[in-house]
Amino acid sequence: MEDVRALNQYSCITNLPDNLLDLIYGKVNEQDDQQSFGLTCHSFLKVQNLGKKHLHVRNYRSVRDSRMLDKLLSGFSKLQDLSFSIILSYQESVSDTDIIKLQKCGSTLQRFSLTNCGQVTDKGFISIASYCPLLSVICLVGCSITDDGLGLMAKSCKSLVEVNLSHCNNITLCGIQYLSQNCRQLKVLKVKIVSYFQNIGVGFVSVASYCPLLSVICLVGCSITDSELEILAKSCKFLIEVNLNTCINVSDCGIQYISQNCRQLRALKIRNCKNVVGVGFRWCSSNLKILYASCCALDSTDVIEILRGGGLEYLSFSWPVNERMFIGSIDLANLKVLDLEGCKSIEDDAIVSISKGCPLLRDWDLSWCGRVGLRGWESIGLYSQNLEIIHVYRCARLCNKGLLCLGNGCKRLSVIWMGSGGTEITSNGITAFKLQRDDVNINDKFGTGIIFPSWRFTWPFKELQLAQEVEHFI
Structure with a gap:
């Protein structure tokens, strides 16, 4: 019974x-x-x-007003990823008092993100260090953490492998030194500074000395010099991604150090580096897949040298400082994405060469390339059979016949980013195009341009993008 x-x-x-x-x-x-x-x-x-292992809190006001945060965290006993993000400036932010509540789930927390949470002070970050000993990834974009807070966190969380300090403008070279000396397993470090003249570059000498396993480094707006970059490149030979956006003190010498010493390099981004003309790229290996060289003073000879590696899949020469930069033959069998926005001197001969030499090209930005004429558009239609997206904003010589050439030849074409003017195309031309290719979207707005997968190779986490992985949203 x-x-x-x-x-x-x-x-x-x-x-x-x-x-x-x-x-x-x-x-x-x-x-x-x-x-x-x-x-x-x-x-x-x-x-x-x-x-649940993932929790992303986007609407913090609703949680705080209903006093749900305590109860919420109590219900996530296996939580590994936690993210608080403030998108709009008027939204209520997480505070130190709220961070203390992490003691309910901190023992299992491995990844933590605070985006634009300016009300959290060093006191809150010290609490994170105390309650979350297993942290391996932390993202503090736009937070007010200081060198002291970062130092205490680094001493408690020695397993950190990925740290994002973008827009943390209270961090100096001392904070970077604290981090590198205590977190010897560091593989990903990202720093983005609003002021381009902060003397933080020398802090990366410490990173080079203590973190030889570093594979991804982002130095946007840092004052790092060629000599400091040399130390970094020679010590961190496993670098696979480097972002030198607006590092105005870097020249071709610094690029050469990276190219010669980091033979596993797969992604390199430089922008607003007017001392870089391209000589340093001559030593790049065939492992380089992504090269973003925007607003640099590249010349014709060095552009050819850049392409000799042969392994590039994503390439940008957008808005060169030298407007007369000549782009000749580009023969890259693996190239999938090409950004030539603002290359005002490019002409039909180059377009014909690119169309023939890059059979896998699927996304091509020719915005503001006003010298490309009918022969260029005909060659794209004839040879670019895998092209799916093309940007033609402000292409002054693009006419109705050229548009029809794209439609007749590019069978996989799905989107044309045209904008609202700046070409010779008429309404009749668009009507004629639609009659033959109603499956293609002609977008009359100015697109955001090509989005490069700058950090697709990051080990092991790609970039801290909890929003794409979460299982629970608030």
């Missing part, structure tokens, strides 16, 4: 204890089924939340 009573006790699945429901939930593989699991009853919802 007792056995029957015990059986009846669990005759309904909702009467099962939490540990058994947790086992059932663990067997649910489909994401839609996982999301629906908690809609069944309160017991299922509790188990679903207990199994």
Whole structure:
């Protein structure tokens, strides 16, 4: 009789204890089924939340006003990723008092993100260090952390492998030194400074000395020099991604040090580096897949040298400082994306060469390339059979016939970013194009241009993008 009573006790699945429901939930593989699991009853919802590993809080006001944060964190006993992001300046931000509540889930937390949470002071960051000893990734974009707070965090969280300090303008070279001396496993470091003249570059000499495993470094707006870059490149030979955007003190010598010493380099971004003409690229290996060289003083000879590696898949020469920069033959069999926006001197001969030499090209930006004429557009239609997206904003010599050439030849074409003017195309020309290719979207707005996958190779986390991985949003 007792056995029957015990059986009846669990005759309904909702009467099962939490540990058994947790086992059932663990067997649910489909994401839609996982999301629906908690809609069944309160017991299922509790188990679903207990199994959550990712939490992204975007609307913090609703959590705080209803005093739900304590209860919320208590329900996530297995939480590994936590993110608070403030997108709009008037939104209420997380404070030190709220950060203290991390003691409820901090023992399992591995990745933590605070974006634009300016109300969190060093006191809050010290709490993070105390409650989250397993942290391996931390993103503090736009936070007010100082060198002292970063130093204490580095001493407590020695397992950090990825740190994002972009727009943390209270951090100086001392903070970078604290971080590198305590976190020897560091592989990803990102720093972006609003003021381009802060003397933080020498701090990366410490990074080079203590973090030889570094694979990704972002130095946007830092005052790093060629000599400091040499030390970094010779010590961190495993670098695969380097971002030198607006590092105005870097010249071709610094680029050469990176090219010669970091033979696994896959992605390199430089912008507003007017001392870079391209000589340093001569030593780049075939491992280089992404090169973003915008607003630099590249000349014709060095452009040819850049292309000799042969392995490039994504290439940008947009808005060269030298407007007369000549782009000749580009023969890159693996090239998929090419950004020539603002290359005002490019002409039909170059377009014909690129069309023939880059058969896999699928996204091509020719905005503001006013010298490309009918022969250039004909060659794109004839040879660029894999082209899917083309940007032709302000291409002054693009006419109705040229547009039809694109439609007749590029069978995979899906989007033309044309803008609202600046070409010779008429309404009749667009009508004629639509009659033959109604599957192509002619966008009359100015597009945002090509988005390069600058950090697609990051080990092991890609970039801290919790919003793409979360299982629960608020």
